[in-house]
Amino acid sequence: MRRPNDPCISVASQTPRVHSDVSTAQKRSQLTCALVGNPNAGKTCIFNSLTGTHQHVGNYPGVTVAVKDGTARQGGRLFNLIDLPGTYSLTAYSIEEIIVQSCLLDQKPDVVINVIDASNLERNLYLTTQLIELGLPTIVALNMSDEARNQGIGIDYRKLGQLLGVPFVPTVGNRGIGLCELLDTAIAVAEGTSDIAHRVPVNYGEDVEQLIALFEERLEAMPDLVERYGKRWLAIHLLEKDKTVCEVIAPHPKGQEILAARDEAVQYLESLLHEDIPSLFAERRYGFVRGAVRETVSMSVEQKIRISDAIDAVVTHRLLGIPIFIAFLWLMFETTFSLGEIPMGWIESGVSLIGGALAAILPDGMFRGLVVDGVINGVGSVIIFLPNILILFFFISLMEDTGYMARAAFIMDRVMHTLGLHGKSFIPMVMGFGCNVPAILATRTLENRSDRLLTILINPLMSCSARLPVYILLAGTFFAAHATMVIFGIYALGIVLAMLVGQLFRRTLFRGEAMPFVMELPPYRVPLLRSVLIHVWDRAYVFIRKVGGVILVATVLIWLLCSFPGNFPGSTELQQSIQQLETSPASPDESAELSRLKTEFTEQQLQYSFAGRLGGYVAPMLRPMGLDWKEGLALLTGIAAKETVVSTLGVLYQTGAEADETSEGLRVALRSSGLTPASALAMMAIVLIYVPCFGTIAIIRRETASRRWTLFAITYSSMLAWLVGFTIYHIARLFPNLS
């Protein structure tokens, strides 16, 4: 956080000249600034440097696009900064563009700060021309100006500013250089004291300008819209067939007439020029930009072969590319989930230590149960995810900040394309094999909303490590000789289903929303520890703050369902006999009897509890697969965390709650219970597919910012689970040795 008295770090030799007469200008104590720019231009970097930790991430209402806001202080003024999603253009088409457009048009920030990548001027300035058209006070942060200089690109930014009519301020976002000047310039522009603020609009050529003028005139019939958007902007976007503009014009009394006139005019011009109007606008904007760039940018004679290209020659090499990527992925996966196990162990023992300590202090009874088994366990189940999230996001931030993420997408896009997904979905999908929670958090790297939603929806089909104990138990029990193959088959089933479901959703739910895979491969950059750490902190914070609570409450809820009502018919007698045995000195026979009674107690209590009754309700649905209420109840408790399925089965098959997937007692009990290999297969498929665990549900809710999508994820997975389970059971029954 920059305090008002912080000394400024400066690269610019000249700060914008501020006129002495401030009398005409209004002095404001608060300024709202929106940061707009292409993806990868370093917008977020500048935002982070400006606001430090004083920021807040919020999803735009109703959509899955993050908009951050934060505050900064300088020159006695408070800056409210809004970090808008990265876009390449302001014509409303994709959801990100619509959000940026509506934020700029409706909230009318005092200053628009356009962050552009100095080493890729032409493409970045395209957006600038559109911002100029918008008519809001605009300044340009010429970011990564150091990088441009190193590449031998000399930019006469003052002249460029004059040509475009907007002030340019060179900055280096990740080192905080030029940011004071940036805010000073913002103040100057907002208060009308800057000498460059005339904003030169693109001249689209005689033919198009004529058309613009024509529609400017016609649009005067809608004074409210002209007032809100500006005549020229409205006319241009009308001709470009911008979604938002068409929508606001249509309901107007003269709207249909103007739209029809637009169609006719556009068609005429298109047939005349053999080019569609939007391309024409794009061509002329780029033409304008190129003209400005030619006059102000000097390239050193022989541009060195950039280091970036050299790295790419290896990293995306035809033969080496994939092995390098897989090696990196393996490293990331191993570190996240194997190295992560160490702190996870600490957390687990820490939690049980605290639980034990509290159990010793608190009197026996419901309250102790609630605190120890409910709350402490719940908190444990929240922070147990943290090591994974922190490590994974360290890697992901590293990948994003260096630019390797784009290469990973480039390499894997072919594979992901068959799933109806984007290349960048690959990392979240693979991480799903470890744990779906950080994997879904990782979908933030996807810029496009529908790609992101789709990746989130099918991610739970990647079988996470918590489901493995269930497979080991069931496969080990019923397919001793072929257990590995069966488990492998279940994983493969998940992948195949992800492919099918992905394609299905792409073709139904997200039809027509597919954004093409047209992605910039930015030059490699040295990551800054600070920005990587901010990113990691950001994710961890979101998880604990927004998701932790949900998981905690859900865990307590499950505990309550399993513990109430506590007294089943005959519970007192059973308890008495247990107490008798406990007080008398134990002979081996008696201690065996004691543990049997204890398990029986838990089993009966569990069956009688609300959860047990719920299991009973689920049972009819499971019967067609040869499963009964015990499996139903196990699945229900498994919603808290999938590995719980094993311990619940342990209790229900009377082998004690300490049973794990390898305990022989449970295996024997399962085999003699009348379960068949066919129903075991069905059970495994159901565990793979059915309702994601609470952590995953909470993170889906958080990341989609939509109750509807969350409900959809739950519904579709339960239905699919039943269908697949049923099918597998009946196919398996065709083989006599499985039934």
Place this chain on the structure above:
Amino acid sequence: MQDYLEAVYRLQMQKRVIRVRDIAGELGLKAPTVSETLRLLGERGLVEHERYEDVRLSPKGARIAQQVHNRHRILCSFLTDVLGVDPETAEKDACAIEHNLSPIAMNRLVAFMGYVHSEDPAHTIQLFQEYKKQQRDVFETRPVPVKPSADIEIRNLAEMKPGQEGEIRAVLETGAIRKRLMEMGVLRGERVRFIREAPLGDPIEIHIRGYNLSLRKAEASAVEVVLDRA
């Protein structure tokens, strides 16, 4: 595409019922080719055509056809009335010009002919006749036919080889893809260099406007590039 609309338009003025083979005859193409194109036009809502039935222009198609037809007529009129070319040659040249003249020149020509016809046409044309008399030698020498430059090599972006460079000739895409390509600067007349294919063969990486861009072959194949001669 436009030729088809125009052909249907012309035929509509001659006959009541138009069949695929009429159009094929008019354009000198095979019937199946014509059917296929008609299907495409039908999808775009320009033509109303059921299999084995007659062909009709939709109102939208008719509008375009009329524009094309008018343009054609104006060109013919320019060639015959102003330049004094014989009608048959004028007809052929008008077709050729329609397809190759730059939009701006076309625009100006249409405006110009509008002027020629709107003022006292007889008088204006007479002025030209006099002008032609002065320029007798120009108007009486037959122009040397220009050989179409066969040595231009056109590829789509997806077919290029690593290291090859060229200039974008056209982007044959519509909708979201076209818009995205446009914003990224993939526009007519722009220079591109093909860098590489991804290890699995798709997508590809290109260099354009000073930065590197990756796109899938499906999209890249819609971008026509005139290759630089090696």
